[in-house]
Amino acid sequence: MRARYRPAWPLLIVLAITGASVISFAGTHQQNQQDQRWFEDVTHKAGIHYRHHTRRFNNPYAEIMQGYTKLGAAAAVGDYDRDGFEDIFVTDSCSTCKNHLYHNNGNFTFADVAEQAGVADGNDEENASAGALWFDFNNDGFPDLLVVRFGHPILYQNLGNGKFRNVTKASGLDRYMNAIKAIAFDYDNDGYVDLFFGCYFQPINIFHPSTPRFFPESFENANNGGGVIVFHNNKDGTFTDVTERVGIHTTGWTLDLGHGDANNDGFEDLYVANDFGTDRFYVNNGNGTFTDKTESAIGFDTKKGMNADWGDFDNDGLLDIYVTNITDDYMREGNFLWHNNGNLTFTDVSRETGTYDTGWGWAGKFFDYDNDGWLDLYVVNGWVSGGKESYVPDIFEMITKPGVDFSDARNWPPIGNKSLSGYQKKRLFHNENGHMFKDEAARQGLDSIKDGRGIAVADFDNDGRLDLFVTNADDEPYLYRNVLPTGAHWVGFLLQGTKSNAAAIGAQVRLTANGQTYLRYVNGGNGFASQSTTRVHFGLGKATRIDAVEIRWPSGLKQTLPPPAVDHWYKFIENEPASSIQVLEPRR
């Protein structure tokens, strides 16, 4: 006799009641999440609101230069005193303005200690601060500070006691360059990070130019810019210019540099974002030289490259690249989201993924703001937000003039109080499983309309939720605290090299959880006008368990770690026993 299935009615009723309440709770919770912004503007509360001032020039071309030099609002994140809390260095640009070193007090407040530390002076009549970079040039474990300038850069050595010493002259870096960006990575894997400068104007004194012909010669393929300068780290506190020797030949109007290992061969490759023309892609040959693979990798573009950040947005184990350009009513360039095809070629998928149009883009950074395991993108934008009148017709008049010499600054119209791509809303692109991005900026409180420049991503309170520091030209910055309420899991690593460079720049971490392997890596300052944390962060979503962690160090060493517990920052030193991994304990 067949047993008859009899429903347990009482049980079903109980389930129905409790289930309904669970659903109802989940619904309310979801509604609360939707109502709440996940980023809170804490700029003033944190004491980090000093505004940026653009340099005003005092030369015959000053009024014209005003329209093209609204730059210099930059930020770099680094834990300079190794207390376990990330600090921020912020540049200002007017001739009497001081730069800021914001020491993190550990409670989401900051104190400007630039004067005491000896790093406040970055501006004078002959130099204007344009960028900054923390990098440990002498492998002593303390990040040193490079102030990138139109003029001469400054290298401050971190003495490890909260003070810095200007070692520019001794280092061999004391030369005139109109640099706007620098990144550091160990291109020859000799254990010391090298320096790559991105220069906008050619190296003429733009404060007192001897010729009016120092503007871009073309809007689409200008080759009279400053290009890239490479300095090899001699391991003794000095650097040597090896630009020619390593095979980097570009004289574009470089605005940003980004490095990453495109083909996973253990050597860092280089993307150069150039304004007024062709971006460049250099493949590291593994023998201390690079090959220009622009044509085969990305093709020759005529756009206005502003940003180059690398990240594996589709979790396929290959690093992709995000580049911002100008996309507005009058110029529809579109950004590049270069999907890595795995054979040193890239395909632009910006249209398909919804990341094409961000206005006049500047920094665009990959980061996982909701800890769901997919890298999201935050992009700031806007050139000049001035009066109601548009500068576009003035430019149009110039470019349609037959035979006009663009390189002659005198032919460019002054911008006055007009606007050009101003008052643009920032974009927070939420990654929808690696296929599409959806703009959540307004919902999450990140849609400001200031003229944004740099984005520094870091976890300032060590809670596993990535926060943002945003610089704005001629304006106050924003410090956005991530108050994500979902409880999604995460894990993070601070790596220290021994055979590799001390900051482990270039180290890759592959973490497996929930059947998915994620690739993240330590970058040495990618992204326009900003440097994010050198820590490696993984969002894990619902995963409460990690299955595997593998680190590939720049030295070539591969180490497998015992799966750590989720929701902690860990510190790990190269070549130490895997069991020595320790939870990162801030000193305060």
Add this chain to the structure above:
Amino acid sequence: MTRNFCSRLVATAFIISTMCVRLSASNADYDKAVKALGARDYTTALRYLESAISDDPDNVRYASEYRQAAIQARDFDRSVQFFEKLASEKPNSANVHLNFGFAYVDKIPAAGSITQVILANNALKEFTKAVELQPNWINYYTRGMSYLFWPKVFNRAPFGVADLEKALQIQKPGLRRSYYVKTYVGLGDGYWKTDDLKRARAIWKEGLKQFPDNPELKARLAQKGDELKATIEAGFDPGKRVNTDLKELWANSQN
């Protein structure tokens, strides 16, 4: 007097016979070009078409097919240079100026964003010359649409609307041509670009009465807000190639 008359007659006969010879030469060149096009030999086709157009500069078909061949060959500069030279030699040919303008337009998708602006501006100048020489439907329609491509900051959309209204006036009393539907679509887009949605919808509706199966009109009338904006703006994307093939003018002229 009689001698004078005779010499005039001889001269006229000479001109007519020369024209006939040139036209038959251009026909022969065109036939050779068609053969070359069939073999996808664009270089040869362009050469024969250039010869045919030089002999018969007002031939819309030759000029249009020449540009389409240049697009296939991606030899945009050759096309621009050819029409530039021809326009200087035949400054009173509206067809030459129209196609010279289109030669600039054909190059736009292959150009950088700033060059696109310069090309569009050059094209507009040639379209204006064509309108001045011959204020007919194709010239008004073309210039009107050209104005609509310009960003709002240049405030050129009202000029586009004015041209398209003239094109509509021209087309209304005559035979109904299949391509006349484009005026309804473009004029509605022009009204939309000048923030007059009511008139845009009215003209699209009027167009749909004339051309009940037109998908572009149907889509516009079915959409609103951002969806409509996306549809209209997709048609004015400088990165996308505009169809400048004029074959509809001589093929299937009645619908």
